[in-house]
Amino acid sequence: MIPISRGDGVWLTDVEGKRYLDAVSSWWVNLFGHNNPRIKEAIKQQLDTLEHVILAGFTHEPVVKLSERLSKLTGLGHAFYASDGASATEIALKMNFHYWRNTGKDEKNRFISLQNSYHGETLGALGVTDVAIFKDTYAPLLTQSAQMPSPDFRLAEPGEGAEAFALRCAQALERYVAAHHQEIAAFIIEPLVQCAAGMGMYDPVYLKRARKICDQYDVHLIADEIAVGFGRTGTMFACEQANIKPDFICLSKGITGGYLPLSAVLTTDEIYSAFYDDSIVRGFLHSHSYTGNPLACSAALATLAIFETDDVIVKNKQTAAYLSGKMQALANLPIEHLRHQGMIWAFDIKTDKPAFSNACYMQALQQGLLLRPIGKTIYFMPPYVINETEIDFLIQTTRLSIEQSL
Numbered sequence: 001m002i003p004i005s006r007g008d009g010v011w012l013t014d015v016e017g018k019r020y021l022d023a024v025s026s027w028w029v030n031l032f033g034h035n036n037p038r039i040k041e042a043i044k045q046q047l048d049t050l051e052h053v054i055l056a057g058f059t060h061e062p063v064v065k066l067s068e069r070l071s072k073l074t075g076l077g078h079a080f081y082a083s084d085g086a087s088a089t090e091i092a093l094k095m096n097f098h099y100w101r102n103t104g105k106d107e108k109n110r111f112i113s114l115q116n117s118y119h120g121e122t123l124g125a126l127g128v129t130d131v132a133i134f135k136d137t138y139a140p141l142l143t144q145s146a147q148m149p150s151p152d153f154r155l156a157e158p159g160e161g162a163e164a165f166a167l168r169c170a171q172a173l174e175r176y177v178a179a180h181h182q183e184i185a186a187f188i189i190e191p192l193v194q195c196a197a198g199m200g201m202y203d204p205v206y207l208k209r210a211r212k213i214c215d216q217y218d219v220h221l222i223a224d225e226i227a228v229g230f231g232r233t234g235t236m237f238a239c240e241q242a243n244i245k246p247d248f249i250c251l252s253k254g255i256t257g258g259y260l261p262l263s264a265v266l267t268t269d270e271i272y273s274a275f276y277d278d279s280i281v282r283g284f285l286h287s288h289s290y291t292g293n294p295l296a297c298s299a300a301l302a303t304l305a306i307f308e309t310d311d312v313i314v315k316n317k318q319t320a321a322y323l324s325g326k327m328q329a330l331a332n333l334p335i336e337h338l339r340h341q342g343m344i345w346a347f348d349i350k351t352d353k354p355a356f357s358n359a360c361y362m363q364a365l366q367q368g369l370l371l372r373p374i375g376k377t378i379y380f381m382p383p384y385v386i387n388e389t390e391i392d393f394l395i396q397t398t399r400l401s402i403e404q405s406l
């Protein structure tokens with residue numbers, strides 16, 4: 001355990017004063033650096049007026065403003081709040097199932113997801129997750145779901161392009177949905193990047209096809225943008241790159257710039273309307289005590305303000321171009337599947353050494369870099385404020401850490 005006493009920008013400092021570059025944005029949540037003055041100030045101001053209030057029958061300005069901003073950004077008009085990603089997944093799954101029940105289609109009660117998917121670790125979310133290490137122990141407790149072939153292009157046949165492979169996977173999806181659509185309530189998917197699977201990336205054409213298939217067979221599409229939302233893939237939301245609108249979008253992690261726990265599920269007018277009724281059983285009875293917490297909402301509003309005033313999506317393209325250029329320095333290492341999407345970079349190490357991942361993690365730490373390899377995958381998902389000197393340090397230290405771990 002490394003006891004951290006403070007953070008500044010991309011740096012974490014431990015109790016003895018040693019600094020670590022946070023190349024994983026503290027589990028993919030931090031966007032604009034630790035100790036960000038603007039987000040900090042927004043939380044301080046909110047603290048002077050209202051720290052929290054029940055969000056049933058009551059409301060407050062930060063949650064109303066945030067709902068309006070998120071609605072504009074996603075094109076989905078209704079927001080439901082919770083505090084973490086897994087809870088957002090639970091809400092989307094429950095609301096989706098309940099929608100079909102309210103519209104007289106009780107038989108639609110099964111979910112589908114992708115192979116190697118990750119949607120969180122509460123029981124409902126684990127039911128649609130497909131990562132054995134998190135799931136197997138709890139298998140007897142979980143709702144069964146079916147997994148569709150993943151379009152992660154590392155799984156393509158030799159010589160098969162990413163787009164052709166994505167289309168082949170979409171055909172498999174269509175065959176399954178055509179045969180089972182009467183029971184399928186929703187398809188939940190991580191758009192463009194399956195992060196926990198080791199930054200598995202895929203062609204946006206898969207999302208386009210998935211949207212079409214879901215429309216054709218009356219199945220909802222749930223976009224889990226918990227990890228990829230808020231600019232991570234190069235657009236505000238990953239779905240934009242396929243030009244599609246999901247029926248539900250799950251947001252968390254970067255929503256508050258990495259400051260406070262908050263998640264939101266946004267959905268359509270049509271789905272919302274199916275719940276709007278005097279009968280209590282038709283209502284969506286799902287409560288979390290800290291739902292829509294004002295401090296977290298104020299951090300989210302400050303985060304969105306930074307996106308607007310600093311032209312973040314455009315600026316990130318310049319940062320990404322610099323970092324991508326520097327990846328050349330890793331070219332003579334035994335790596336494969338070098339991939340990049342927006343502000344995420346990943347590659348796999350060709351090694352048979354089972355201890356590689358931990359050895360590399362430890363080597364990097366010793367040299368002041370927080371890297372968290374996923375198996376043989378090394379990835380960078382830094383805060384957007386990383387500068388050129390810090391990128392140089394990141395690449396150089398990664399190269400040394402890999403060399404020392406092989």
Ligand SMILES: Cc1ncc(COP(=O)(O)O)c(C=O)c1O
Nearest residue numbers: 084085086118119120190226227
């Ligand atoms: C795609 C995706 N969904 C859901 C989650 C779960 O979020 P949380 O850890 O906040 O429960 C994560 C977390 O890594 C994730 O990457």
